[in-house]
Amino acid sequence: SRFSHILRTFGKWFICFMIGVTVGAIAYVVKTCVESVQEFKYESSEKYIQNGQKAVGFLVYYSINVLFAITASLVIIPVGQIAAGSGIPEVKGYLNGIRIPHSMNIKTMIGKLISLILAYSSGAILGPEGPMIHIGSMIGGAIGQVKSKTFKWYPKILWKYHNDRDRRDFISTGAAAGVAAAFGAPIGGVLFGFEEASSFWSRQLTWRTFFACLIATFTTNLILQGFQVQLHDYGVLTFGFSQEYLYRYVELIAFMGIGVCGGLMGAFFVYCNARLSKWRSSFFQNKSVYWRIIEVFVFITISSTMLYMSASFTTCRSIESVEPPWDSPLQNDTTFVRFFCEETEYNDMAGLSFNSLDAALRLLYSRSGNIFSIKTLAVFTLMSFFLTTVTSGLMLASGLFIPMMLVGGTFGRLVGQIGVKIFSRAYPPIDPSIYAMVGSSAMMAGFSRMTISLAIIMVELTEGTQYMVPVILSVMTAKWVGDIFNESIYEHLMEQKCYPFLPSQPPQSMIKFGITDVMKTEVISLYEVEKVSRIIQVLQSNKHHGFPVIEKPQQVSDDLIDEGIYCGLILRSQLIILLNYHIFCHEQPQLPNYGRRRTNSNVKQRRWGKATDYGHIPADGRMNYKVMAQALARHFPPIHEMNISKEDIENMYIDLRPYMNLSSVVANETFSFGEGYNLFRTMGLRHMPVVNKRNEVVGFVTRKDLL
C-alpha cells in the first residue's frame, strides 16, 4: 500500500511532466507558424507599398487576412461553437465543478489550435493566451486520463487517476502550463491557476503545477533557441531600464491615475462586450452558421481597412529625429516600420498597425522619448479599443490579453508623452516607456480583474522587478475602480453562457436566509435495498447525478414512524454500472434497527451508541472496489440496451449498501444559507442532502440552488 502510494504520486509528477512538454511544444508550434506567416504577409505587401503600388499592397495584405480569418472561422464549424472565443470561461467553469459538454475534448482542442494559428496570423487584433489556456487544460485532461471519448478509447492503465478530483487537478495544471508557455512566465502561470482559473487548490497541486509550468517554458525555450546556450527566456519583451533613476515618487500619482483610467476603460469594455454579445445572440439565433462567417468577413474587411488606412494617412518621420534615452544609446533592437516612407524615415502609425502585435508592443515599451507622435497614439488607442471590442465575440479562437496590453500600452504611452511635453524641463526627463507598461497592466487588470498573477506576469515579461510598485499600484487601482461598475469579462461571459459559477463567497444578499429556503424539497431517494424497476424508472425520469439512499420507513411505536433516515449517497454512474453488470439480489431482510437504544438498557447512565457497521454487508463478488473504479472511467450503453430481462426488472433488487458513499457530507436543516454555501463550496460538493434533527432527509441542495 505504501509502495502503491509512492507509485501513484510519482505517476502524477510524470503526467505533469508530460503536460509541460506537450504544452510547451504546442506553444512553440503556434509561435513559429504565426511568425513565419506574418513575416511573409508584411514582407510581400511592403514590397508593393515601397514601389508606390499602395493599392496592390493593400490587396495582398487584405486577401491574406481574409483567407486566414475565414478559414479560422470555418474550422470551428465541425468542432462546435465551444472552440471559438478564448475558452477561459469554459476552463473556469469546469474547474468550478460545472460539466460543460465537449469543453475538454481532443476534437475541440485540435479545432481550437488550428483556428488559433490561422486567426492569429490574420492580422486581427487578438492574442493567443486565452486559447492557449484552454488548449493547455484540454491537454491536461487528455494526458491525465489517457482516454478519449472522441475515439472511444478507454485503456485500463492509469485507471487510478480516472476520478473527478485528479482530472480536475490535471486540468488546472494544464491551464497554468498554457499561461506559462504563452507568456514565458512560469510563476505567473502557477499564480494564474491559483488566482483565476481554479476554485479548488491544494499545496500539492501548487508544486506539481509549478513543475509543469517550468517544463513548459523550458521546452519552448529549448526548441526556439537550440540546445546550446540559454540566453533569455522566450516570450519576453525585454524592457530596458535606467540604472541611474527609475521614477519620482510624485509620478506614482500619475500611475494611479492611469490605473483609474484602466479600470474605467476595462469596465466600459466589459459593458460594450456584454451588450454586443446580447445583440449577437439575438441576431444570429435563428440564422445559419454561415452568417457568422459573413460576420467574420465583414469584420476583417473593416479591421484591415482601418489598420492600413490609418498608416497611409500618417506623415513620415525621420529616423534621425528619434532621440535616444538620456542615459544610454538607442536600443539597437528597435526596428522601425518603413511602410511607404523613404529609407531614412519611418511611419510611426504603421509601427503599431502594420506590424505583428509583439513587435508593436516592443516599440511601445522602447525607452526613446519621442518615437511616436501624440496624435498617432491617441488615434491608435481609440482604434485598437474599438477593434478589440468587436473581435472578441467572433467565431474564431481568440484571446484578449495581448490586445488589451496593446490598448493599455498605447494609452499609457500617450499619457507619458503628454507628461514629457508638459514637464519638458524635468531632469532626468519623464520616461514614457514606464507609462506604457503601467498602462498595459492597468488595462489588463481593468477587464480581467486579475491582481497578483497579472503583476507577476508583467514582471516576468519585462524581466525585471524594478517597476513592481508602479505596476502593482495601477493593477490594484484598476481592479477597484472596475469592480465599482461591473464584474470581470469572464464572469459576464459565464453568466451569458448560463454556466452556474459559484464564487468563493456566498452572495451578500442571501446572507440572512436559511439553507431550507433554497433547497429542493422534492427529493428523489432510494431505499437501501431497492427494486430494479424503481431504479430504472428513477434513472429514466430525471437527469440528477446523485440520489440519497434512505432507510425504509419503520413503525417504531403505535403512533410514531421513522421515515427516510439518511444512510448515504449513490451516484447515477454507479447505478448504471450495477445495472450493466446485473449486480442483482433477491430481497434481503432489512438489517436490525441498529443504532437505536432499547429502554431496558441502562438509560440513567449516559452511554453512546455503537457505530453502525456496514462492513459486514459483503459486496457482490463481481463488483469490488477496483472493478467499480475502473468501470467509472468508462461509458455504458443506455439502459434499454443492457439486456436486463423483464423478470429481473420486476422481481430483483439491488443492494446499494456496499456501494453508496457513507462519507458524504450533509447539512442540517438548521444551517444558515451562508454556512451551507461555505460547506458546499469549500468541500467541492456536487450534491448535499439536508437532514432534520432525526436525520431524515428533508431536502437536497445542488449547485443551481445556491445561485
Add this chain to the structure above:
Amino acid sequence: SRFSHILRTFGKWFICFMIGVTVGAIAYVVKTCVESVQEFKYESSEKYIQNGQKAVGFLVYYSINVLFAITASLVIIPVGQIAAGSGIPEVKGYLNGIRIPHSMNIKTMIGKLISLILAYSSGAILGPEGPMIHIGSMIGGAIGQVKSKTFKWYPKILWKYHNDRDRRDFISTGAAAGVAAAFGAPIGGVLFGFEEASSFWSRQLTWRTFFACLIATFTTNLILQGFQVQLHDYGVLTFGFSQEYLYRYVELIAFMGIGVCGGLMGAFFVYCNARLSKWRSSFFQNKSVYWRIIEVFVFITISSTMLYMSASFTTCRSIESVEPPWDSPLQNDTTFVRFFCEETEYNDMAGLSFNSLDAALRLLYSRSGNIFSIKTLAVFTLMSFFLTTVTSGLMLASGLFIPMMLVGGTFGRLVGQIGVKIFSRAYPPIDPSIYAMVGSSAMMAGFSRMTISLAIIMVELTEGTQYMVPVILSVMTAKWVGDIFNESIYEHLMEQKCYPFLPSQPPQSMIKFGITDVMKTEVISLYEVEKVSRIIQVLQSNKHHGFPVIEKPQQVSDDLIDEGIYCGLILRSQLIILLNYHIFCHEQPQLPNYGRRRTNSNVKQRRWGKATDYGHIPADGRMNYKVMAQALARHFPPIHEMNISKEDIENMYIDLRPYMNLSSVVANETFSFGEGYNLFRTMGLRHMPVVNKRNEVVGFVTRKDLL
C-alpha cells in the same frame, strides 16, 4: 446592511494598510540600527588591526559582540522563551488553529524586536527574516484587534473584527508583510503566506495581503531613500548578469547536482538541529535560566574567535589580480575588506567572516571569477554551517534564511570556481556567481522545503528573472531530496514544542481507519435547557472549548428511547458570558417533539419534514447578537468571582438554544478517517461532534484526536 458590509470591507483594507506601514517602518528601524552598529564595530576594530594591533582589534570586536549578544539574551527573560528563536513555528501553529499562549502579545513583540536588533548586531551568523515574520504577525494581530491583553484594554470600536477568523487573516497578512519588508519582496511575501505560513487562505485574503506587502516594502523604501526619487528596491542584492550569455544547458546538470547537495545538507542540518535541541532541552531542564545566558556567552566566544581567526590565518590577495567578468568591467560596488592587508590588497576570508552578512552575500554573488580562493570557500562553508547549526537554538531572536543563504552561496560558489578551474578553456567562461545563487536557493529549500515562494523571493532579491530555470530546478531537487530523509525544520520544531499541527493531507498510515476509531467516546454534553449548577460543574471539571448541546432523552414508545439527539454546539466562552450576565431562566417546558412524524399523517405519500424552527425561541433581552459578539472579545473573571447566588445555582436554568451554533458541521459515524480529517481540516474546525444514524451524539473529535 449593504452599507455596513462596505464599511466592514473598507475597514479591513484600512487595517491592512496600517499593518503594512507599521511593519515597513519596523523593518526600516531594524535595518538602520543594525547597519550603524555593525559599521561602528567593524570600523573601530579595523583601525587597530591595520595598525598591527591585532589583539586589541579582536578585543574590541569581541567585547562589542559579547555585549550585544548577552543583552539580546537578557531581554528574553522578562518576556518569556516564546520570544526566542525565529517564531515561524509559532506563526504556523497559530495559523493552523493552535492556541499558543503569549505567542501573539505586544509584550512578546517588543522583547523580540529589541532582542533581534541586538542579536543581529552581535556578529553571530543569524538573520532577521524569521523574527520579522513573527513580529509582523504580532503587529497584524494587534492592529487587527485594537485591543491588548497585556494592557487590559478592550475598546468597543472595531468589535466586528474581534472574531477568530478575522484575527487569523490579519495575522496571516502581518506575517506576509514581515517577509515582504525583510526581503524587499512583496510578491514573495504573499506567496510565503500562502505556501508556508497559512493553513487557510482565501482569494480576498490574497488581495489584501498583496496590498499590505506592497505598502510594507514601499514604506521601507520611502524612509530609506528619502521622498525624492525611486532608484531600486530596498533589500536587494542587485545581481549583475551578462547580456550575451547566461549558461549552457549542460550546466543544468550541475545546478541539479547543487540541488541534491542542498537537499542533503538541509536534511543533515535539520537532523543536527533536532538532536541539538533534544540535548539542550534535557540539559537545561532543571537549571536556572541564567545557564542559557552562559550558553550564549560561550557560543559567542567560539563564534567570534572562529570568524576572526579564520581571517587572520588567510593570506592577502592583490586587488589587481581580480579579473573582471569577461563581458563587462568589474562591478564598481564591489567593496573589498582589507583586514590586516596592504592598501592594494584584500583578505578574501575577511570579506565573508569579518563583514556584515549582506555585504558578504553581495561579494559571493559578484561576477568576477577569481575573487575568492577555493580554500577560503571550502573552509567558510564548513564553518558557517557549523555556526548556523549551533546558533539556531540559542535564547535569542534569530532567523535562518540569511545564514542559510550564506552557507549555500559559499558552497555554490565553491562548486562554480572548481568548475572554472576544470573547464578553464570554456568560452564564454563558467560564471561562478550563478552557482552561488543556485547554491543559496538549494540550501534554503533544503532546510525549509519551501518551493515557489522561495523561487520568487530569490527572483525579487536579485531583481531579474533570467536565472529562474536554474533556481527553480535546484529548489525542486533540494526539496525532493530533503523530503526523503526528514521533514522541514519547522515541522521538527513544532513537533518538539508539542504543537499539534494538522497538515493539509491526512497521514497515509491512517487512511484505512474510520472516524470512530479516533474519536473520543466520553463526550461531555449539555441539554438544551441546562441547570446552572451542571454548567458550572462542567466548566470547572475540564478545559474543553466546546460542548455539544443535545435534546433531553425522550421515551418515544414503551421500549424505545431517543437519547442525546444532537442540536448544536456551544462554546465555553459563550457559557462564561451567559453566566457572567446572569442570563438565567426558570425551567421551560421542553418544546414539542418537532420534526418527528406521527403515523396518522399520510405515510403512503413520501413527504418531508419541516425545518425545526428555533426562530421563535427569543433570546434574552439583555443578550442579543451584538452584545454577545462584543462580549466575546473580552475576558471575564473566573466563575467563583461572578457573584452568582447559591439559589440561582441550585434552582435556575440557562436556555442555550438562542445562543448555540446551529450551523456546526458534524460527521457521521460511518465516515472514513480521511473524509473526517478533510472535513475538519478544510472547514477549519476546532470541534466536530460525531453522530450516528439517529443523530445521537456518539463521539467528539478535536484536533488532537486527528494526529
